[in-house]
Amino acid sequence: MSAILRLLARYRRATILTATLVVSFLLMTLQVRHETAVVTFTRQALLFIVSPFIKVTAATVRGVSNTWRDYVDLRGLQEENTRLQRETAILKRRIDQLEEQALETQRLQALLAMRQASRAEFLTARVVGKDATNWFKTVLLDRGSLEGVRRNQPVVVPDGLVGRVVEVTPTSAKVQLLTDPVNAVGGLIQRTRVTGIVSGNLGAGARVRYLPLMADVVGGDQVVTSGMGGVFPKGIPIGRITAVERRSGALFQEATLQPAVDLNRLEEVLILTTLEANAGREVGTSLGAGTGFEAGNGRRP
Amino acid sequence: MRWFLPGLLACVLAQAVLLGPLSLGGIRPDLFLLLVFLVSQRVSPEAATLLGFLVGLFQDALSGSPLGLRAFTDSLMGFLAARLSHDMYTDKPLALFWLLLGGTAAAGGITLALLTFFLGPPPLFPALLWVIAPEALYTAAVGLLIVWLPQLRAVLARAA
Numbered sequence: 001m002s003a004i005l006r007l008l009a010r011y012r013r014a015t016i017l018t019a020t021l022v023v024s025f026l027l028m029t030l031q032v033r034h035e036t037a038v039v040t041f042t043r044q045a046l047l048f049i050v051s052p053f054i055k056v057t058a059a060t061v062r063g064v065s066n067t068w069r070d071y072v073d074l075r076g077l078q079e080e081n082t083r084l085q086r087e088t089a090i091l092k093r094r095i096d097q098l099e100e101q102a103l104e105t106q107r108l109q110a111l112l113a114m115r116q117a118s119r120a121e122f123l124t125a126r127v128v129g130k131d132a133t134n135w136f137k138t139v140l141l142d143r144g145s146l147e148g149v150r151r152n153q154p155v156v157v158p159d160g161l162v163g164r165v166v167e168v169t170p171t172s173a174k175v176q177l178l179t180d181p182v183n184a185v186g187g188l189i190q191r192t193r194v195t196g197i198v199s200g201n202l203g204a205g206a207r208v209r210y211l212p213l214m215a216d217v218v219g220g221d222q223v224v225t226s227g228m229g230g231v232f233p234k235g236i237p238i239g240r241i242t243a244v245e246r247r248s249g250a251l252f253q254e255a256t257l258q259p260a261v262d263l264n265r266l267e268e269v270l271i272l273t274t275l276e277a278n279a280g281r282e283v284g285t286s287l288g289a290g291t292g293f294e295a296g297n298g299r300r301p
Numbered sequence: 302m303r304w305f306l307p308g309l310l311a312c313v314l315a316q317a318v319l320l321g322p323l324s325l326g327g328i329r330p331d332l333f334l335l336l337v338f339l340v341s342q343r344v345s346p347e348a349a350t351l352l353g354f355l356v357g358l359f360q361d362a363l364s365g366s367p368l369g370l371r372a373f374t375d376s377l378m379g380f381l382a383a384r385l386s387h388d389m390y391t392d393k394p395l396a397l398f399w400l401l402l403g404g405t406a407a408a409g410g411i412t413l414a415l416l417t418f419f420l421g422p423p424p425l426f427p428a429l430l431w432v433i434a435p436e437a438l439y440t441a442a443v444g445l446l447i448v449w450l451p452q453l454r455a456v457l458a459r460a461a
Contacts, residue, residue, distance in 0.1 A: 136365030
């Protein structure tokens with residue numbers, strides 16, 4: 001025993017390096033294979049330590065920038081602009097909602113009459129932090145489990161889908177954005193009802209994969225959540241197709257997508273805290289389009 | 302060493318909150334890695350490894366990455382930076398810039414390799430084009446600014 005200790009002390013440098021690398025590797029392995037209590041606890045503890053500082057800093061930055069903006073801008077014009085922007089967002093939401101409702105009504109008129117109205121509950125949250133790496137796309141919210149936030153709850157804004165909650169501490173929650181490379185959402189081309197998988201990528205925007213080769217998809221088509229997967233309400237706007245790629249020999253076609261929401265400028269978001277069996281459709285239509293989230297490749301940490 | 306914990310907290314706040322408006326095409330400098338580089342110049346390789354591990358854990362907790370991804374990278378980079386500190390630490394800004402550029406790019410390469418191992422291969426070209434290269438450039442530029450700004454001020458003060 002003492003010989004081993006002497007050996008470790010002699011090669012202390014290599015021992016410490018090997019130990020840290022092995023521990024890091026084990027943590028990753030445990031987390032990627034299945035979420036273990038040790039990893040979850042460590043993540044949440046670290047997040048819990050820094051989230052109060054982040055909240056205070058975000059509030060300070062917000063306060064300073066608001067003061068500065070109010071000072072520089074003409075106050076009346078700014079308020080008018082904000083009001084008009086809000087009205088435009090509500091009108092856009094209403095148009096999307098009506099389009100989706102009309103299409104749905106045509107197909108499901110008989111069933112629609114049987115549908116029971118149900119309500120979804122929202123929780124407003126502020127974005128207080130962004131991902132600490134350039135490899136993933138997540139944001140930190142100032143609401144946590146104490147306010148009823150749980151994993152996998154959808155996050156939206158009036159313009160459309162933002163993402164889903166992937167991690168919760170008592171006072172904060174981490175949201176995986178639609179454009180995160182390991183995210184995947186069931187999408188539906190609103191015009192032709194063709195389904196595909198919307199996933200993020202390392203660059204800007206997102207991609208719609210696994211679109212049938214002969215499917216009618218063109219630039220400008222609106223994509224909404226498909227409702228398959230049971231996490232998101234059906235019909236939430238995801239974005240618009242900007243380009244379609246048909247590679248020779250490929251089994252599917254792919255498209256690039258411009259998200260409906262400017263995910264770089266998120267400030268306040270809505271978390272869907274209650275989502276009953278039929279609530280999804282209600283939420284989706286009220287946001288302008290309904291729910292579908294397939295949890296990425298199933299390996300999201 | 303006294304400024305390590307305040308430095309870590311400053312990195313957390315800057316990376317998560319303050320750097321948002323300074324992002325170029327969604328890319329921000331990796332301040333955590335810069336902290337590891339700078340601390341590693343002043344401590345032993347063992348300490349640099351452990352501090353890199355701690356910094357990486359915080360970075361992972363604030364990110365969507367699996368816990369351990371950046372801890373692995375940062376501890377390895379900390380060790381290498383400390384081990385080679387006599388050869389690395391230089392007074393020439395251009396050399397320092399290339400050093401930071403190479404170090405950040407190497408860290409990006411390790412991250413890419415680990416992501417490929419654990420989550421499947423991300424597309425190589427977009428990873429190089431949209432993440433590794435711009436992040437390395439931005440981080441090296443900011444690192445150079447952080448290291449050289451105080452020295453530049455001192456030189457200017459002396460000249461005045």
